[in-house]
Amino acid sequence: METTPSESSSTPSTTVPKKKKQRLGWIEWIRGWMYIIYEMLFQRIMASHLQNPLSLPPINNLTCIVTGSTSGIGLQIARQLAESGAHVVMAVRNTKAAHDLIHKWQSEWTGLGLPLNIEVMELDLLSLESVSRFAEAWNARMGPLHVLINNAGIFSIRGYWRFPSITACHGIEEGWMVAHCDLFMSSSPVFSFVQMVCFLQMDRSNAQTVEGSAEMKGPQKFSKDGHEEHMQVNHLAPALLSILLLPSLVRGSPSRIINVNSVMHYVGFVDTEDMNVVSGKRKYTSLVGYTGSKLAQVMFSSVLHRRLPSESGISVLCVSPGVVQTNVARDLPKIVQAGYHLIPYFIFNAQEGSRSALFSATDPQIPEYCELLKSDDWPVCAFISQDCRPTNPSEEAHNIDTAHEVWEKTLEMIGLPSDAIEKLIEGEDVRCRYGERQE
Template sequence: MAKRKQGLGWIEWLRGWMYVIYEMLFQRITASHLHNPLELPPLSDLTCIVTGSTSGIGREIARQLAEAGAHIVMAVRNPKAAHELINQWSASWHGLPLNIEVMQLDLLSLDSVVTFANAWNARLAPLHVLINNAGIFSIGEPQKFSKDGFEEHMQVNHLAPALLSILLLPSLIRGSPSRIINVNSVMHYVGFVDTEDMNAVSGKRKYSSLLGYTSSKLAQVMFSSVLHKRLPVEAGVNVVCVSPGIVHTNVARDLPRIVQAAYHLIPYFIFSAQEGSRSALFSATDPQIPEYCELLKADEWPVCAFISQDCRPTNPSEEAHSVETSFEVWEKTLEMIGLPSDAVERLIEGKEVKCRYGTQND
């Protein structure tokens, strides 16, 4: 039997970092054809859920979609902060009243994810776009676990959005053609997922916040690729991962020294949150995205659509192309988030799916 891969080979690792550094140095040039802010079409017939929309990229995404006329649901941990933002936006906005509501969602609690999804699905309303934007990068911090027992980066950046995406399928199918947009990161190029040690507790690899972050982002791409394949064209739900570029929110203390030096030397190269929001906004609204996703599906391409910070399709990392590991990530993730392995198929058929988390089990 082939020996299990324990990590990225040094050539893969080096290539990954070269890609990250290249992105940092040249993102402003490669994206120079884009307007800032991105010009959006009228979106009054669109309902969008945006997680983590009180700060950074998520705040920009929610505000710009709302100003284009979309019905926005800010899915946030701190509803008070969200309501304050809505008041600010409304006060400075001169168009039609903004159609924004706030719902509580804490990604560090899988019970909270199930409660949120049940509350939304109970409305029997269509959902056109789910933007899984919330994420954490606890730079330089020691390893932490959620109350569900999972490493926090893995839970917030991958497990909770995965659970949310699957549980909201009934509403997304109702709103089809619809989209799941996962705000990913160029940092997944230096990520590696050990499916036997998703919590990074075995000690095989020394834990750092960088390891936690990059592996959670790669796990998200791998899971998204399998979900993309599992959703039949007739369901009308497309899955896209996007890179916002290197944005001013993640200044990184435990990145390699050369990358840190680049951060300090060249703030000019780093995107603002408004610039970083463009790839997600583009993927949520561009009419050609569903066509592109269907093309990849028909072509049996091993990965889902991945849109770069310059709003053009790009290729996820070499590791993301491992169909075998992606399937292992899929199986392991469903097990961790308490869903049966046929959850997607059952939901597509309109059947009920029981999750191990959530209030129905109290």
């Protein structure tokens, strides 16, 4: 029987709720890994136009805070900024190591007979209370902050790293190679790349088995605040620090918040109902924790970029250092050590990996570029690649709905009210659950 238009319009419609995304789709996952492999193989060619070390303009008028600046990329960033004239604050957990570095740098410095303008402040990103204390101490100076570089991050592998042997990848045997690791690494896709190669060589019917096997095993670690440690160190703590330092960044306007991210965010996924990966819906691995935290950082930065008024003069951007060599190969299985020896040409050293952050901190066109993205309603913040050129973050980073959920959930997890940004920009007081009142 045919239905008349009037009958059709009177019939109540039922809306099927959209199913919440549980993980990256196959196409997104494969595309993400292809981008990572491409980046690793061709990053040196793409960045061949850059000097090493990167030439910086005189920046005597800048005050810069650099987290995680006692080793690796952060060390290079802090030293090169200081040698170019900036007032550098090394925000670190190991203050003795930082003071030793400063003493060494001062003894080697020959520039104009003036000492490097560097100081040390204690900051432990595994404690949100420490982050709040740091911000309170800095804001109390009532001075300007021109550049905040959230460099510190971890890729923690504790316990046992297990993956199929090469023959097992072809289904010939089921033996395991087991290596004991206790590592803290900067972004290094090499280990994940080995895992992915094994995964892709398996028959599709065995994919679930390998996905649960070719992973970095070990107990899931939490901060004393109750958050999964990758999520806290790589995302939550830098987010809290960035927001609480807004009063000083406004005083230093035009100023910049630079988040050292990772190409690994291209295979990351964030479940806003389970950001600590404890519900059991997804099996926790170090790779899941790391990539998810880096994607969360891009999403949060994108919303922060949109919410900060142009009048504040604060630019927010993420940078990729590229695939950077770490000092952990000697502790890893021989197959991974062999990989390091086979591809040394492709991997950046720490000085090369610091260039994108240094460029973003000093290039005069960065504020204009960030404002252009905002005026064009681009859904993500500026993302600077390892070759110091703008690039596009992952497809999942463009998920606006999830980004806003990440924003709201992050504010809840770090103990800030939903209107914290607006209040701090206007000079009003904001109370953080993990510290004293901020103003």
